[in-house]
Amino acid sequence: MAEVAIRGVHKSYNKVPTVHGVDLSIADGEFVVLLGPSGCGKSTLLRMIAGLEEITAGEIAIDGTVVNALEPRERGCAMVFQNYALYPHMTVAENIGYALKVAGTRKPERRARVAAVAQSLGIAELLDRKPGTLSGGQRQRVAIGRAMIREPKVFLFDEPLSNLDAKLRAQMRIEIRRLHQRLGVTSVFVTHDQVEAMTLADRLVVLNHGRIEQIGTPTEVYRRPASRFVAGFIGAPAMNFLTGTLAADGRIAIGSGAGTPVTIGVRPDEIQLLDAPLKGTLDFEIELVEELGTGQVFYGRSGEMEMTVMRNGGGEAALPRSGQRLFLKIPMTCVHLFEVESGRRIDLPPSRLAAE
Amino acid sequence: MEKRTLFTNKGLGIALVVPQVLLIFTFFYWPAGQALYWAFTLERPWGGGNEWVGTSNFTQLLGDPVYWNSILTSLIFAFSATVLAMGVALTMALLVDRELRGFRVYRTVLVWPYAIAAPALGVAFRFILAPEAGFMAYLNHAFPGLWNPALNGAQAMIAIVIAYVWKYIGYNFIFFLAALQAIPKSLIEAAAMDGSGLLRRIRDIQLPLLTPTIFFLVVINLTDSFTDSFGIVDLMTAGGPNRATELMVYKIFFDGFKGLDYSGAAAQSIILMLLVIALTVFQFRFLERRVHYK
Numbered sequence: 001m002a003e004v005a006i007r008g009v010h011k012s013y014n015k016v017p018t019v020h021g022v023d024l025s026i027a028d029g030e031f032v033v034l035l036g037p038s039g040c041g042k043s044t045l046l047r048m049i050a051g052l053e054e055i056t057a058g059e060i061a062i063d064g065t066v067v068n069a070l071e072p073r074e075r076g077c078a079m080v081f082q083n084y085a086l087y088p089h090m091t092v093a094e095n096i097g098y099a100l101k102v103a104g105t106r107k108p109e110r111r112a113r114v115a116a117v118a119q120s121l122g123i124a125e126l127l128d129r130k131p132g133t134l135s136g137g138q139r140q141r142v143a144i145g146r147a148m149i150r151e152p153k154v155f156l157f158d159e160p161l162s163n164l165d166a167k168l169r170a171q172m173r174i175e176i177r178r179l180h181q182r183l184g185v186t187s188v189f190v191t192h193d194q195v196e197a198m199t200l201a202d203r204l205v206v207l208n209h210g211r212i213e214q215i216g217t218p219t220e221v222y223r224r225p226a227s228r229f230v231a232g233f234i235g236a237p238a239m240n241f242l243t244g245t246l247a248a249d250g251r252i253a254i255g256s257g258a259g260t261p262v263t264i265g266v267r268p269d270e271i272q273l274l275d276a277p278l279k280g281t282l283d284f285e286i287e288l289v290e291e292l293g294t295g296q297v298f299y300g301r302s303g304e305m306e307m308t309v310m311r312n313g314g315g316e317a318a319l320p321r322s323g324q325r326l327f328l329k330i331p332m333t334c335v336h337l338f339e340v341e342s343g344r345r346i347d348l349p350p351s352r353l354a355a356e
Numbered sequence: 357m358e359k360r361t362l363f364t365n366k367g368l369g370i371a372l373v374v375p376q377v378l379l380i381f382t383f384f385y386w387p388a389g390q391a392l393y394w395a396f397t398l399e400r401p402w403g404g405g406n407e408w409v410g411t412s413n414f415t416q417l418l419g420d421p422v423y424w425n426s427i428l429t430s431l432i433f434a435f436s437a438t439v440l441a442m443g444v445a446l447t448m449a450l451l452v453d454r455e456l457r458g459f460r461v462y463r464t465v466l467v468w469p470y471a472i473a474a475p476a477l478g479v480a481f482r483f484i485l486a487p488e489a490g491f492m493a494y495l496n497h498a499f500p501g502l503w504n505p506a507l508n509g510a511q512a513m514i515a516i517v518i519a520y521v522w523k524y525i526g527y528n529f530i531f532f533l534a535a536l537q538a539i540p541k542s543l544i545e546a547a548a549m550d551g552s553g554l555l556r557r558i559r560d561i562q563l564p565l566l567t568p569t570i571f572f573l574v575v576i577n578l579t580d581s582f583t584d585s586f587g588i589v590d591l592m593t594a595g596g597p598n599r600a601t602e603l604m605v606y607k608i609f610f611d612g613f614k615g616l617d618y619s620g621a622a623a624q625s626i627i628l629m630l631l632v633i634a635l636t637v638f639q640f641r642f643l644e645r646r647v648h649y650k
Contacts, residue, residue: 050549072548073548073551079545085540085546087561088565089565098547098552146546150551
């Protein structure tokens with residue numbers, strides 16, 4: 001158990017910078033998820049913590065010790081790899097016990113600890129099998145067991161669930177969360193899957209192009225995205241972005257007009273669908289309907305702008321169909337404003353939205 | 357399930373197999389059959405028929421200490437050449453595995469020695485290792501009488517082993533490097549996270565996963581060292597000094613074509629063939645058990 005401090009960390013490959021100055025401190029026992037699209041530097045950051053990549057500049061400290069120059073084995077981290085990285089020529093028991101064997105633990109103790117770990121993960125009956133004969137979920141458990149047995153100070157997960165099918169992924173997600181509650185070990189989890197990130201994280205770190213876009217709890221990141229990138233990346237279906245203006249008196253208008261140009265963001269599930277126009281509603285012509293079971297997603301246009309609207313429930317009344325014209329009401333409290341150039345969030349007290 | 361193409365048309369299947377069978381028959385079974393026949397006859401050196409002598413060619417050979425010396429020499433050569441060629445190649449491949457810049461270039465360059473015909477190689481090394489010229493002359497000047505493969509049997513053996521190993525290192529290296537590259541990098545990283553150091557990782561992870569390649573190369577290297585060594589011996593030492601480098605394959609040539617003992621040479625090729633077959637069977641029976649295929 002330990003806290004991890006990342007201070008001004010940079011990484012370049014052949015002088016091409018990929019991580020540009022990341023500062024992040026992870027508290028003892030915290031579960032932090034690094035989230036971002038592929039190539040955003042999240043895995044690189046994780047591998048720098050593990051000691052598998054050199055740190056170009058800045059420093060990383062685990063439990064108060066700067067680990068830049070330390071070998072992976074001296075850092076007290078254990079890692080679960082994306083492709084599990086089980087040793088194919090060893091049995092499950094040998095895989096889990098390898099770290100102990102290297103450390104010179106005696107055989108009886110090794111066997112007892114392997115058995116205990118296997119028991120806690122429900123893979124006790126697999127101990128004599130080779131990894132090649134296991135299913136994806138079983139391999140995943142063995143990989144977690146191999147990380148657990150060292151009783152590490154920090155758990156590192158490098159997209160461990162991405163090779164599993166959807167059902168198993170949801171199940172393993174819960175197991176990982178449960179494991180963290182039981183062991184309370186500081187964990188860093190890398191993923192590009194926002195659902196995984198939202199459900200697992202105590203704190204979420206959203207990365208883009210090697211920079212941190214936002215750090216916060218899943219609720220904070222969802223409710224108050226710090227940038228247009230975060231707003232668009234988190235939430236499904238993705239947030240609608242409209243061009244608009246912000247007048248000096250605080251009035252927000254969609255389309256061009258007087259005032260500073262801004263990007264207006266509204267989540268699809270927060271837009272209200274109306275049958276009749278009211279003051280301030282927008283026209284909406286449906287092009288496509290997706291039935292989700294718990295609700296529907298409507299894709300269509302409002303004038304020039306593409307819009308996505310999501311409605312929960314429904315079903316009793318006749319479903320709106322493609323080609324149908326409806327009206328959208330955008331509630332004031334749900335609007336996010338972003339600077340056009342930098343994409344940064346603009347915080348404003350709620351005011352009136354004037355539709356054209 | 358393994359995917360196989362099954363021919364519904366039997367004629368096509370046979371037609372595709374025939375060229376290969378013809379080749380093997382013409383260049384292996386027919387000569388081998390002839391040699392087997394000659395081995396049990398006494399062939400007249402100037403032609404004019406042969407007579408059946410039963411196993412007397414073999415009893416004569418196996419009662420001859422000179423022939424036993426040749427077998428022993430061959431075994432020494434085969435094992436030291438295989439161990440050295442594979443050991444050096446494996447070490448090089450392990451060193452290179454981590455740094456891969458320019459891989460294509462040295463992959464090409466390193467396989468060239470294998471393409472050099474043994475006689476050309478023999479000539480080259482005859483000059484390189486000559487006691488009176490080149491590098492060795494400097495050593496001999498500093499330490500008089502240190503190196504002379506023309507007089508010292510052990511040194512002659514070292515010389516042909518070096519030449520042979522030089523040819524096979526590149527070949528083995530390519531196979532080892534390819535096999536090392538095929539080991540997922542994350543396995544090495546996982547072992548590093550598990551606290552395993554560089555040498556320990558080689559021993560616990562890389563070598564076990566290389567066993568299919570090691571096994572394949574042991575078979576190829578041992579077999580080739582019995583048969584592919586002729587040119588080197590012929591040009592570098594001609595079996596000398598005092599038969600110290602008279603390998604079985606060289607003795608076959610010498611007894612047969614220089615000594616005109618066709619029948620004895622035929623019997624020797626049969627023995628050599630049996631020895632290589634026995635070694636290969638042994639490897640498949642006892643070594644292959646320790647191979648981890650996927």
